[in-house]
Amino acid sequence: MPVVELTVNExxxxxxxxxxxxxxxxxxxxxxxLGTKEGCGxxxxxACTVLxxxxxxxxxLALAVRAxxxxxxxxxxxxxxxxxxxxxxxxxxxxxIQCGFCTPGLVITTKALLDEHPWPTDHDIREFxxxxxxxxxxxxxxxxxxxxxxxxxxxxx
Amino acid sequence: xxxxxxxxxxSQTVDDAVAALRGGGDDARVIAGGTALVPLMKHAVLRxxxxxxxxxxxxxxxxxxxxxxxxxxxxxxxxxxxxxxxxVRERSPLLxxxxxRVASPTVRSMGTLGGNLCYGESASDPxxxxxxxxxxxxxxxxxxxxxxxxxxxxxxxxxxxLQEAEVLTSLDVPAMPAGARWRYLKWTPRAQEDKALVGxxxxxxxDGHRCRVARLAVGGVGASPVVLARAEQALEGxxxxxxxxxxxxxxxxxxxEPMDDLQGSAEYRRDMLRVWVRRVVAGLAEGRAS
Numbered sequence: 001m002p003v004v005e006l007t008v009n010e011x012x013x014x015x016x017x018x019x020x021x022x023x024x025x026x027x028x029x030x031x032x033x034l035g036t037k038e039g040c041g042x043x044x045x046x047a048c049t050v051l052x053x054x055x056x057x058x059x060x061l062a063l064a065v066r067a068x069x070x071x072x073x074x075x076x077x078x079x080x081x082x083x084x085x086x087x088x089x090x091x092x093x094x095x096x097i098q099c100g101f102c103t104p105g106l107v108i109t110t111k112a113l114l115d116e117h118p119w120p121t122d123h124d125i126r127e128f129x130x131x132x133x134x135x136x137x138x139x140x141x142x143x144x145x146x147x148x149x150x151x152x153x154x155x156x157x
Numbered sequence: 158x159x160x161x162x163x164x165x166x167x168s169q170t171v172d173d174a175v176a177a178l179r180g181g182g183d184d185a186r187v188i189a190g191g192t193a194l195v196p197l198m199k200h201a202v203l204r205x206x207x208x209x210x211x212x213x214x215x216x217x218x219x220x221x222x223x224x225x226x227x228x229x230x231x232x233x234x235x236x237x238x239x240x241x242x243x244x245v246r247e248r249s250p251l252l253x254x255x256x257x258r259v260a261s262p263t264v265r266s267m268g269t270l271g272g273n274l275c276y277g278e279s280a281s282d283p284x285x286x287x288x289x290x291x292x293x294x295x296x297x298x299x300x301x302x303x304x305x306x307x308x309x310x311x312x313x314x315x316x317x318x319l320q321e322a323e324v325l326t327s328l329d330v331p332a333m334p335a336g337a338r339w340r341y342l343k344w345t346p347r348a349q350e351d352k353a354l355v356g357x358x359x360x361x362x363x364d365g366h367r368c369r370v371a372r373l374a375v376g377g378v379g380a381s382p383v384v385l386a387r388a389e390q391a392l393e394g395x396x397x398x399x400x401x402x403x404x405x406x407x408x409x410x411x412x413x414e415p416m417d418d419l420q421g422s423a424e425y426r427r428d429m430l431r432v433w434v435r436r437v438v439a440g441l442a443e444g445r446a447s
Binding site for chain 2: 002018019020021022025038041042043044046049055056057058060061062063065066109112127128130131132
């Protein structure tokens, strides 16, 4: 089996993976990081979104072997139960979470959004989150949360 | 959804990739970003025994200026990279914009321009832009390198001029003429993340109100992305009045062979193409650009 060496949430790891595994299998089945969710499994829904070398990535489409040498950020690397990241905090305060399945992907995508647009317009937000489906809480609450988080995250810089 | 086992080859050079593809025969496939190929493998539409990666070949993602004033874009440059590159935004804003309309930000940051074209999807966003810009495709195969005008690259429903064991290495994109007006219109009747039902790329050069150059191409309508040659002819050399623009829109609607599918009927596609050619050209003629 191929050996993949990578950094996940600032921790160096070495994993044996079957060659046909995708990155989400490496994260969930190989490392037990269950925060990243698999929705559609074909790149449409955005639930599995992670950052690979800072770039937005669908973990269900990326081959695990391709992650060799990469730096991966998953939802587990964004905040902790004790200290939520401001993006997570905003999602909670605005009721932008219902079942929570899409939330890790949305939080990661919002993180990438704020890296590129510290003061995003509503158009920027809608455009950036256009590949992340939520089927319960509703997009307006998510939009409110992201607007709010943008202020908090950017003010802190 | 999981993948069936395959052999994975990480190529260091284009020649390595070509050799690995030849060795794998019909069961070998090139993989770059994987955004098109991996879903097809998950659904068992394709079952390659060997995947030959070209994603890490040095230089293959480069975006460089060409001496002609145009651009050379490496086959594995991502849509994200192309749409964000200052060089592309300056020299070929139509292409930068079309690449920024592909799927979603995450898919754009994984999927590559070369992969997009080799997939042969009719509703490709960059394809009509590259057709309107009259780009050239550079391929490398067992017989060496060759070039194909993009106007001859798309040969049918998910079919391209790519031959066995060939790799798309780069694209040559001519500079847009000074003062060119352009637009890429992606008509998705249902939702933003859908494929284009009409993906219309247009570039016009005007002398006053007379059209000196007209370049129009469309994806999503027929089996392949195509140049709207008759519509271009109807515009070039003419004053862009309402009647001329309507003639060009009718010419476009008449020269395509639209598909019928769940997104829309053939006649709906034909009608929407007529509508959008008229609106886009009229908008550009009035200076309501991009």
